[in-house]
Amino acid sequence: MVDWRDEGALLRVRRHGETSVIIDVFTEEHGLQAGVVRGGTSRKIAPVLQPGAQLDVSWRARLEEHLGSYSVEPVRSRAAAVMGDRLALAGLNAICxxxxxxxxxxxAHPQLYQQSITLMDLLGQTDAWPLAYLRWELALLEEMGFGLDLTECAATGAVDDLAYVSPKTGRAVSAEGAGVWADKLLPLPPCLLGIGPAPDEEIREGLRMTGYFLKTRLVPALGDRPLPPARQRLVDLLAR
Structure with a gap:
């Protein structure tokens, strides 16, 4: 038998037979792991198994490569904290x-795990979380091997006046370096460079940029499956 215990965030729940469910949990030490929860549709367990919930989980299987079974204990619910905040709930759904x-x-992706848990805990607690979410999408791209380089201008090497990102290379470009090609580049919002506040328009602009790289780099690498609709729902709410 193979078994382990860890703590993690519940990302997804799928029905399995009449009374069980399969859950996907993102843990610090074991990464994303699926497992069956027997009786997961019961009145006692089902309310605990909400996307975003922090769980203490024990996983067990006869062989490592098998779909194991989970026993779960709730650590804290996040859905309850954001249920009255439509935007924060959309943020939680998009992250999961x-x-x-x-x-x-x-x-295992321990750094991304910590960033994800920190972001989930911000939801509903502060109005500043959309900027943290935008930075988290950059971190997700980085962790998946598609990181952007926003440290200096790809054309001139300058570190000041960075205003764009090249859609081809994912590198920053200054206003001077862009020249006549500016309209073919993606705007780089100053808030991602730590400059000024993060007004709504900059967040939306930043999400258009990260969305471009999610669609053109991450999606093809995963077999051209479409991005989850939950992300677009969050973007649409932020646009209102």
Whole structure:
């Protein structure tokens, strides 16, 4: 038998037979791991198994490569904290959906795990979380091997006046370096460079940029599956 215990965030729940469910949990030490929860549709367990919930989980299987079974204990619910905040709830759903979409199974990503947990805990607690979410999408791209370089201008090497990102290379470009090609580049919002506040328009602009790289780099690498609709729902709410 193979068994382990860890703590993690519940990302997705799927029905399995009449009374059980399969859950996907993102843990610090074991990465994204699926498992069956027997009786997961019961009145006692079902309310605990909400996307975003922090769980203490024990996983067990006869062989490592098998679909194991989970026993779960709640640590804290996040859905309850954001239920009255439509935007924060959309943020939680987008985070869970993107992680379930992007992460390879059974591969630890401890840094991304910590960033994800921190972001989830911000939801509903502060109005500043959309900027943290935008930075988290950049971190997700980085962790999946598609990181952007926003440190200096790809054309001139300058570190000041960075205003764009090249859609081809994912590198920053200054206003001077862009020249006549500016209209073919993606705007780089100053808030991602730590400059000034993060007004709504900059957040939306930043999400258009990260969305471009999610669609053109991450999606093809995962077999051209479409991005989860939950991300678009969040973008649409932020646009209102």
């Amino acid at each position: 959906a993107l992680l379930a979409f992007a992460l390879p199974e059974r591969e």
